[in-house]
Amino acid sequence: MSEDGKNIVAMLKELRTLCEEIHRLLGTADGQIQELDKGWKPIPANVFSGLSYMLSPRQSRRQSPRHWIPQDFSRFYENDNLGHIRAFVSVILDDWEKESVLGEPLLTAGWFDCDPGNTIELRKIYSYARWHLKMPGRRDDGQLVSADSKAWPKEPLRFLHVSTLGVPLMSVRDDKELKSKIINPLIQGIKEAQGR
Amino acid sequence: MLMALLKGKLSQKEDILTSSAFGVMKYLEPERVLIPFLAKASLPDGSKPLASIHVAAQPAYEFWPWLTEPGCNNCESDLLIRITSSDERKFLILVEVKYLSGKSSKAKDEKRSNDQLALQWNNLESLAQNESREPVLIYLTAAFCCPVAEIEASQEDLAEHKHKEANILWLSWRHLWALIRNEKHEMLGDLASVLDHLNLAIFSGFSEKKTPARIQWKFSVSSDRRADQLQGPLDRRLR
16 A cells, blocks of 8 residues: 555544544533523534535535635524524634634634624524634634624624634643633623623 | 343444443442432433432342333333432432434324323333332433423423423433543443443543645646647636
8 A cells, every 4th residue: 555545544534533523622612501501502503514514505615625624613502591692612723715814723712792683694604603813903812802893894794793712722622621711701701791 | 231132232322332331330339320420410401400319229220121101102211220319219210312313203293292202201200100209201312412402392292291391301421421531440441432432422632633644646637638628618618
């Protein structure tokens, strides 16, 4: 067997293992969010969105081979008591458009505060899971950054405010760190913002 | 595994899992794994009614019993556990096990409940009444968080057939993995490995990533072939 052949098999195995680990991370995030507040529910339509996004026949741009491998995996959440909020947790692995945007994979989370009469439609929100990369003054040290939708005057946005936080994915080594670095600040941040 | 062999169940992964996990628990002190595991079972509102039970004697396990209570649709459940707590409470716990599938039957417009958990509850409630025990139905799944909608659908089916609200708790295989992941006991260590292998663990970090291989292979098109392609309709169009 050629070295190249072995390397391709090894590379794909690594990729599959990474996908399994990301699946566990996002699933564990689901459980932790519900533990902190029973009101939060994952939005079923975009369970581990990467592949469904890529395979959708309507998204012809996604059929480009550069897009065969998903660039992010995300979960969105809604809460009946906070109908105008859409929260998310996402693993951003890559950027198809601008390689320079991402030095290493990130684990990000955040929430969109929408006009109560105009919550984000499910079909629109997949790309919103990458919003951390667009944040003015973005920082990847776990601190929350907030912005008003006016920061993006040219985009037809469906939210009023957004807050995100992000850390290097590899800095999250187990369920405890996931909770302390991402889930606790996310849920706490939403609570504090609603209390203001 | 012994129980699965005895019951001819080896074709079903769900049954092998039931047998392997609860088979191991059966041979250990209940306070070691079974009771702490059951303690994590929660109602959809997050409360954990079994969180503080302590057992007085070895629980009795009954694998895959057929339930044929009068006035109820017959059904097979995965496991019945009879537990007496140190404060003299007697429980009859039915465990409905899932691995990759959901409920095997849903509500129908019939005289009796047909939703899987609802019809199991009907049998369990009747059986528990005969034995003077408290019925508890545990829905054991692979999910990361409580399948509230599934449990609510079962409660609705019961309500439509004029039954009281059932005591249906949710538990995840992932709770078991989290409980035994650092166990030194060899059998429990093996069980944790099986759960991990079946992707029934929670996130515990990323494995070490090997340096990505540089692939030298390239697929190139020969110059003859390129010339042929240039005659094709697509290339003409592109030109």
